[in-house]
Amino acid sequence: MSELSPSSPAHDAELSAYARLVRRRIVLIGALCLLMTAAMLFDIATGPSNLPLSDVLTGILHPGALDAPSRVIIWDVRLPYALMATLVGAALALAGAEMQTILNNPLASPFTLGVSSAASFGAALALVMGLSLPLLPVGWNLPVFAFILAFGSVLLLQMLASLRGTGVETLVLFGIALVFTFNALVALVQFVATQEALQQLVFWSMGSLARATWDKLGVLALVLLATTPFSLAASWRMTALRLGEDRARSFGISVRRLRFLALLRVSLLAATSVAFVGTIGFIGLVAPHIARLLVGEDHRFFLPASMLTGAAIMSLASVASKTLVPGALLPVGIVTALIGVPFFVVLVFSRRERL
Amino acid sequence: MAPPALRIEGLSAGYGRRRVISDLSLPAIEGGGVTALIGPNAAGKTTLLRSLAGLVPARGSIRLDEVELTRLSVAGHSARVAYMPQALPQRVALTVLEATLSALMSSPDGASDVAEAQSRALRALERLGISDLAMRGLDELSGGQRQLASLAQSIVREPTVLLLDEPTSALDIHHQLRVMQFVRELAEERGIIVVIVLHDIAQAARYATRVVVMKQGAVAADGPPDAAITPAMLADVYKVAARVERCSHGFLQIMVDRALDEAGVQARSVAPPST
Ligand SMILES: Nc1ncnc2c1ncn2[C@@H]1O[C@H](COP(=O)(O)OP(=O)(O)OP(=O)(O)O)[C@@H](O)[C@H]1O
Ligand SMILES: [Mg+2]
Numbered sequence: 001m002s003e004l005s006p007s008s009p010a011h012d013a014e015l016s017a018y019a020r021l022v023r024r025r026i027v028l029i030g031a032l033c034l035l036m037t038a039a040m041l042f043d044i045a046t047g048p049s050n051l052p053l054s055d056v057l058t059g060i061l062h063p064g065a066l067d068a069p070s071r072v073i074i075w076d077v078r079l080p081y082a083l084m085a086t087l088v089g090a091a092l093a094l095a096g097a098e099m100q101t102i103l104n105n106p107l108a109s110p111f112t113l114g115v116s117s118a119a120s121f122g123a124a125l126a127l128v129m130g131l132s133l134p135l136l137p138v139g140w141n142l143p144v145f146a147f148i149l150a151f152g153s154v155l156l157l158q159m160l161a162s163l164r165g166t167g168v169e170t171l172v173l174f175g176i177a178l179v180f181t182f183n184a185l186v187a188l189v190q191f192v193a194t195q196e197a198l199q200q201l202v203f204w205s206m207g208s209l210a211r212a213t214w215d216k217l218g219v220l221a222l223v224l225l226a227t228t229p230f231s232l233a234a235s236w237r238m239t240a241l242r243l244g245e246d247r248a249r250s251f252g253i254s255v256r257r258l259r260f261l262a263l264l265r266v267s268l269l270a271a272t273s274v275a276f277v278g279t280i281g282f283i284g285l286v287a288p289h290i291a292r293l294l295v296g297e298d299h300r301f302f303l304p305a306s307m308l309t310g311a312a313i314m315s316l317a318s319v320a321s322k323t324l325v326p327g328a329l330l331p332v333g334i335v336t337a338l339i340g341v342p343f344f345v346v347l348v349f350s351r352r353e354r355l
Numbered sequence: 356m357a358p359p360a361l362r363i364e365g366l367s368a369g370y371g372r373r374r375v376i377s378d379l380s381l382p383a384i385e386g387g388g389v390t391a392l393i394g395p396n397a398a399g400k401t402t403l404l405r406s407l408a409g410l411v412p413a414r415g416s417i418r419l420d421e422v423e424l425t426r427l428s429v430a431g432h433s434a435r436v437a438y439m440p441q442a443l444p445q446r447v448a449l450t451v452l453e454a455t456l457s458a459l460m461s462s463p464d465g466a467s468d469v470a471e472a473q474s475r476a477l478r479a480l481e482r483l484g485i486s487d488l489a490m491r492g493l494d495e496l497s498g499g500q501r502q503l504a505s506l507a508q509s510i511v512r513e514p515t516v517l518l519l520d521e522p523t524s525a526l527d528i529h530h531q532l533r534v535m536q537f538v539r540e541l542a543e544e545r546g547i548i549v550v551i552v553l554h555d556i557a558q559a560a561r562y563a564t565r566v567v568v569m570k571q572g573a574v575a576a577d578g579p580p581d582a583a584i585t586p587a588m589l590a591d592v593y594k595v596a597a598r599v600e601r602c603s604h605g606f607l608q609i610m611v612d613r614a615l616d617e618a619g620v621q622a623r624s625v626a627p628p629s630t
């Protein structure tokens with residue numbers, strides 16, 4: 001076979017073609033950043049009380065310059081809801097992207113292995129059975145229960161799967177078993193619930209940003225800050241895992257460990273999100289797909305692009321939830337698909353070639 | 356420097372309770388040559404290769420010079436051994452160059468410098484004659500192109516032991532010859548150990564320096580091509596009546612006349628029609 005020297009023209013041409021590809025991806029990620037920021041500002045500026053964006057910006061930069069009611073609207077409603085939308089969108093999308101890679105399944109989402117069913121059961125226990133933990137501030141009982149169940153279910157899953165040895169199939173099978181178990185348990189609790197508790201539970205499981213507070217934002221931001229660096233540090237290994245498990249292991253990657261740690265991150269992100277805003281489907285499934293179409297599966301670009309896409313879709317969904325039915329704030333979980341699907345379809349049809 | 360040598364002694368490997376290879380030993384496999392591993396379906400070729408790569412739990416001893424490979428972790432293996440799986444990944448949104456790059460960047464012993472890794476990855480593609488595919492997505496390649504891309508991911512690691520599981524099964528005849536020629540040159544140039552699983556016996560005869568024939572998890576024949584590939588072996592292992600002859604160019608040629616049934620006599624169902 002032909003032996004070309006490292007500095008042959010062909011070699012240089014390919015290297016610069018790759019450099020162009022990398023540049024294009026960085027530009028795309030920059031564009032997604034702008035889109036996300038624009039969507040968030042749009043979200044902040046949208047609401048039943050007509051505050052123009054200029055007032056909102058003034059309210060954020062110089063809180064003293066506005067009257068008290070406007071200040072309250074901006075600081076206690078608009079900002080926390082909008083930031084929660086962004087953070088939850090990013091968290092669910094990152095969780096979905098990692099889940100799709102480690103399960104080697106483009107149909108996986110953060111909730112594939114039962115995280116949201118377990119969280120619903122936790123919420124049901126707190127709402128219907130009135131279980132509570134001591135020492136928790138008001139408003140934290142339900143999310144903490146939801147989180148404990150969600151995270152605990154993943155640990156249980158890991159334990160079961162490791163008893164049986166490695167393998168994605170085992171993990172997915174046990175995950176599906178957990179989904180059915182928790183759904184049955186939730187149904188059981190619903191069966192004995194009072195009318196009022198039942199309604200609360202149904203509303204909770206729909207997913208709503210109206211539960212956002214600054215404390216919860218802080219916790220979710222911390223979880224994102226604590227997990228994202230590890231996700232990014234694992235990005236080459238995740239990329240290699242796309243080439244197959246044997247291949248990745250032959251590169252010296254401990255696939256079992258990689259999968260375990262990724263699943264831990266996914267469950268932390270998904271459980272925290274579910275606990276604070278309820279189940280928001282679809283983002284974790286479709287944001288990674290959009291990111292994949294835009295930048296491919298080099299996880300150095302794929303993971304950030306997923307997060308930004310998820311955040312942008314979630315902000316737009318939040319805008320839609322405020323404007324679709326005038327005067328009413330729809331649960332955002334209901335509109336995410338309405339916003340995400342057109343986005344997705346346009347992108348699928350507009351790609352001439354797939355990367 | 357003496358070429359590296361791989362010694363396999365009393366090797367047993369399998370899946371769960373199922374033992375595929377039991378107590379297999381081979382005289383040392385030395386660097387600088389190409390060892391072809393042939394045998395019928397389910398003989399255990401892939402299992403042997405995967406246990407050499409540390410991907411199947413194995414008992415017994417696999418020594419690379421002074422290092423006992425069975426005691427090493429996957430990371431320990433990857434520094435010395437590269438393995439090309441028989442199966443190719445499906446629906447992967449990575450370019451050929453990115454996939455090759457990830458073979459270096461994801462590895463604990465791989466490159467840490469992206470620029471240098473890019474150069475190495477590109478050189479590997481050039482050596483296989485597929486640098487024009489560098490920017491193409493893996494999921495838009497033909498089966499054969501995908502196989503060449505997969506081969507690139509193995510050779511780019513510049514291992515001491517190169518294990519290839521049917522690397523030419525999807526290639527046209529031109530590319531088969533080029534890949535075999537390339538593998539042979541690589542072994543001679545770098546003095547590395549190459550073990551390659553093949554189904555094409557004529558190609559094993561032509562390019563390998565040594566042929567190991569497997570049958571039901573054991574070694575049925577082992578030696579230089581003209582010693583290992585004989586009509587008796589073909590009848591015993593492959594259940595075919597065949598002639599092995601040297602053609603006018605000096606290559607071994609295998610002419611298969613008919614399939615035999617278990618007892619070694621002509622099978623009726625697949626015999627050529629009589630005129
Ligand atoms: N993952 C597995 N689990 C259980 N048994 C397996 C597994 N992989 C292979 N086997 C069994 O091990 C035996 C040897 O298989 P192996 O893949 O090593 O054969 P091979 O010689 O590579 O065959 P082929 O030429 O068809 O690739 C077969 O009987 C097969 O059924
Ligand atoms: Mg095989």
